[in-house]
Amino acid sequence: MRVDLSSLGWDDGFKAEYSPFDRPDQLPARVARVDRGVCSVLTAHGPVRASLGGEVLHRAAADPAAFPCAGDWVAVREWPDDRATIEAVLARRTAVVRATVSKDSGGQVLAANLDTAAVVEPLDPDPDLGRIERLLALAYACGASPLIILTKADLLADPASVAESVAMAAPGVPIVTLSARTGAGLDLLRPHVRPGRTLGLLGPSGAGKSSLVNAIVGTTVMWTQEQRADGRGRHTTTFRALVPVPGGGAVLDTPGLRQVGMFTSEAGLDDAFDDIRALAELCRFKRCAHDHEPGCAVLDAVASGELAPRRLASWRKLKRELTFATRRREARVTKSEIYRHRRAEQRRRARP
Numbered sequence: 001m002r003v004d005l006s007s008l009g010w011d012d013g014f015k016a017e018y019s020p021f022d023r024p025d026q027l028p029a030r031v032a033r034v035d036r037g038v039c040s041v042l043t044a045h046g047p048v049r050a051s052l053g054g055e056v057l058h059r060a061a062a063d064p065a066a067f068p069c070a071g072d073w074v075a076v077r078e079w080p081d082d083r084a085t086i087e088a089v090l091a092r093r094t095a096v097v098r099a100t101v102s103k104d105s106g107g108q109v110l111a112a113n114l115d116t117a118a119v120v121e122p123l124d125p126d127p128d129l130g131r132i133e134r135l136l137a138l139a140y141a142c143g144a145s146p147l148i149i150l151t152k153a154d155l156l157a158d159p160a161s162v163a164e165s166v167a168m169a170a171p172g173v174p175i176v177t178l179s180a181r182t183g184a185g186l187d188l189l190r191p192h193v194r195p196g197r198t199l200g201l202l203g204p205s206g207a208g209k210s211s212l213v214n215a216i217v218g219t220t221v222m223w224t225q226e227q228r229a230d231g232r233g234r235h236t237t238t239f240r241a242l243v244p245v246p247g248g249g250a251v252l253d254t255p256g257l258r259q260v261g262m263f264t265s266e267a268g269l270d271d272a273f274d275d276i277r278a279l280a281e282l283c284r285f286k287r288c289a290h291d292h293e294p295g296c297a298v299l300d301a302v303a304s305g306e307l308a309p310r311r312l313a314s315w316r317k318l319k320r321e322l323t324f325a326t327r328r329r330e331a332r333v334t335k336s337e338i339y340r341h342r343r344a345e346q347r348r349r350a351r352p
């Protein structure tokens with residue numbers, strides 16, 4: 001099986017990045033999937049299973065973000081005994097990074113080199129606007145173009161009106177409404193699924209991400225059967241992976257993202273709340289917290305009905321989380337502070 005790497009995004013920029021690793025026993029490849037330290041990679045000659053080379057392991061020991069992840073371009077060495085190892089991970093153009101609990105960690109990279117980062121949310125049950133805002137901040141922070149995909153349109157009589165309410169939580173972000181079941185709206189993804197482009201899907205479990213990948217690719221590729229090591233029968237593992245699209249391009253599914261500290265970037269948050277950022281420029285004080293300051297344009301906008309109170313509350317919550325996550329990374333947060341933060345969040349949630 002031959003793989004057209006350029007269709008997967010291999011271009012002059014990556015070629016230049018790769019040149020220091022260009023030697024007869026090495027070849028470029030894109031990581032499709034990582035499974036307990038073993039990577040499935042796509043080379044021009046087809047898929048290869050590769051373990052991590054010494055240099056990569058060494059770097060990853062110091063910084064978990066250096067572990068290869070789905071979407072990475074890597075240098076693979078083929079050994080005479082048919083083993084393959086990943087010898088280098090090329091610089092990532094974009095990366096979805098989730099903050100981890102570990103205080104000395106730069107975070108966990110969930111996906112790399114996306115061109116479009118799509119927040120996937122089902123239309124039924126009702127879309128969760130807070131979750132969309134949170135994932136949108138992650139999408140912006142990753143550096144790819146953000147997109148919102150609303151799935152399961154076949155379950156609603158009027159998906160367009162729900163899409164309109166979602167637009168309030170995502171100013172300026174294109175929204176695609178589709179159904180993986182009927183295929184309606186799939187063609188709207190064409191600008192994002194084409195040769196050289198990678199579409200990444202970020203969304204909660206059950207949003208319909210794997211169904212969407214299957215619909216885009218046209219076959220069932222997202223599941224696999226694995227023989228259990230102890231021989232006690234089979235179990236089915238859903239895996240997340242980069243999947244080449246027959247007409248060119250790739251889709252990358254990420255694991256269902258739970259609502260835990262996901263930010264590493266203030267910029268992502270500001271981008272996701274562009275309406276608040278624009279208003280903030282009109283506040284009397286440059287460093288206005290939009291709390292109770294006089295001359296606060298954000299509070300005025302809420303009072304006049306221009307800005308939904310829900311939107312400001314959501315921004316505040318994510319801002320607090322971000323501040324907290326940053327401090328935790330700076331290792332200045334004690335266990336009791338973590339506890340106090342959790343309690344405070346619980347109390348806030350309990351309030352009507």
Ligand SMILES: Nc1nc2c(ncn2[C@@H]2O[C@H](COP(=O)(O)OP(=O)(O)OP(=O)(O)O)[C@@H](O)[C@H]2O)c(=O)[nH]1
Binds near residue numbers: 154178181205206211
């Ligand atoms: N009616 C309808 N159901 C859908 C559609 N897409 C997915 N579903 C259903 O929604 C459920 C979840 O779909 P998945 O594709 O497994 O969702 P996922 O986001 O990959 O979820 P995880 O695998 O748990 O991460 C399944 O029961 C699907 O059959 C759709 O377009 N219409």
Ligand SMILES: [Zn+2]
Binds near residue numbers: 283290293296
């Ligand atoms: Zn203000």
